[in-house]
Amino acid sequence: MSEIVRKNGNGRFSEAVVKDGIVYVSGITGDTPYADVKTQAKELLATMDRILAENGSDKEHILAAQVVLPDISTVGELNEVWDAWVVKGHEPCRICFEGRLVSPKYRVEICLIAAVK
Amino acid sequence: MSEIVRKNGNGRFSEAVVKDGIVYVSGITGDTPYADVKTQAKELLATMDRILAENGSDKEHILAAQVVLPDISTVGELNEVWDAWVVKGHEPCRICFEGRLVSPKYRVEICLIAAVK
Amino acid sequence: MSEIVRKNGNGRFSEAVVKDGIVYVSGITGDTPYADVKTQAKELLATMDRILAENGSDKEHILAAQVVLPDISTVGELNEVWDAWVVKGHEPCRICFEGRLVSPKYRVEICLIAAVK
Numbered sequence: 001m002s003e004i005v006r007k008n009g010n011g012r013f014s015e016a017v018v019k020d021g022i023v024y025v026s027g028i029t030g031d032t033p034y035a036d037v038k039t040q041a042k043e044l045l046a047t048m049d050r051i052l053a054e055n056g057s058d059k060e061h062i063l064a065a066q067v068v069l070p071d072i073s074t075v076g077e078l079n080e081v082w083d084a085w086v087v088k089g090h091e092p093c094r095i096c097f098e099g100r101l102v103s104p105k106y107r108v109e110i111c112l113i114a115a116v117k
Numbered sequence: 118m119s120e121i122v123r124k125n126g127n128g129r130f131s132e133a134v135v136k137d138g139i140v141y142v143s144g145i146t147g148d149t150p151y152a153d154v155k156t157q158a159k160e161l162l163a164t165m166d167r168i169l170a171e172n173g174s175d176k177e178h179i180l181a182a183q184v185v186l187p188d189i190s191t192v193g194e195l196n197e198v199w200d201a202w203v204v205k206g207h208e209p210c211r212i213c214f215e216g217r218l219v220s221p222k223y224r225v226e227i228c229l230i231a232a233v234k
Numbered sequence: 235m236s237e238i239v240r241k242n243g244n245g246r247f248s249e250a251v252v253k254d255g256i257v258y259v260s261g262i263t264g265d266t267p268y269a270d271v272k273t274q275a276k277e278l279l280a281t282m283d284r285i286l287a288e289n290g291s292d293k294e295h296i297l298a299a300q301v302v303l304p305d306i307s308t309v310g311e312l313n314e315v316w317d318a319w320v321v322k323g324h325e326p327c328r329i330c331f332e333g334r335l336v337s338p339k340y341r342v343e344i345c346l347i348a349a350v351k
Contacts (some may be wrong), residue, residue, distance in 0.1 A: 012320065021147050063136055093143040180251050180253055203246065211260050213261065214335055
């Protein structure tokens with residue numbers, strides 16, 4: 001079995017961890033504090049594209065995603081951004097629910113499991 | 118490594134994704150909106166049986182489950198149905214917590230990771 | 235592919251499940267009901283050390299962690315204990331959010347995915 005590769009650890013968590021061809025990605029938020037959910041979703045999915053690329057994967061290779069929204073009534077806005085980003089025919093599994101996040105600055109947080117290409 | 122197989126994608130998520138002998142299953146809810154948690158739990162676990170079978174697995178091969186309840190005070194009722202469904206000696210790992218779901222129609226949502234038989 | 239090994243099943247869930255060199259660990263809580271989050275976090279991470287060891291892993295081999303706090307305002311206290319426990323250079327991926335737990339006795343619950351050494 002392969003070694004574990006960890007990226008961008010900060011003493012608390014790694015941004016991504018790769019083992020045996022599977023990429024685990026930490027909960028990622030947007031860049032702009034207090035921006036609306038659509039803005040933050042676009043920002044965080046751009047970050048996901050970057051993280052997946054840095055770890056030999058891409059959005060066509062996502063296996064499962066978890067979406068946490070501090071206000072579930074914003075799920076329609078999140079879905080607009082998500083649906084435009086996901087590659088048709090390559091949709092991951094998903095679970096989505098309401099949960100307050102570590103900071104009230106963020107409107108959505110998503111973590112992923114993906115396969116290396 | 119094996120190809121990724123995706124089932125029943127709807128542009129947002131796939132019902133199940135299989136990679137390297139592991140089946141990821143999306144968050145599944147019951148069939149009858151606003152039915153009580155026991156009814157919905159039975160319905161969704163029947164759906165899980167169908168999804169697992171369609172992907173070469175079954176409830177004896179579940180590795181990990183996540184249970185999300187919009188009202189944690191219903192966990193006793195959920196557990197009654199869950200405990201009757203789970204195969205003794207083949208219990209998966211589990212985490213269970215309260216979180217509002219995408220629609221108030223649903224009283225419980227469960228996602229799984231299972232192994233192909 | 236390897237067999238599935240399950241540890242300490244109770245008819246509802248197994249404490250840990252191992253398959254193909256990956257250890258899944260159920261949501262673990264502290265030992266002392268109603269103790270503060272730091273006390274319970276220390277207790278549960280000691281339990282994690284024991285579970286990981288029993289399944290051929292350790293805290294340097296954690297791939298991903300999910301932290302659920304019934305009161306997200308206690309995340310700073312949780313992080314103090316977490317940061318002291320995590321091995322620098324071996325940080326797992328992490329997602330952390332607020333969700334009420336099955337019992338109000340517990341201030342934090344954590345589940346993990348780790349690699350066998």
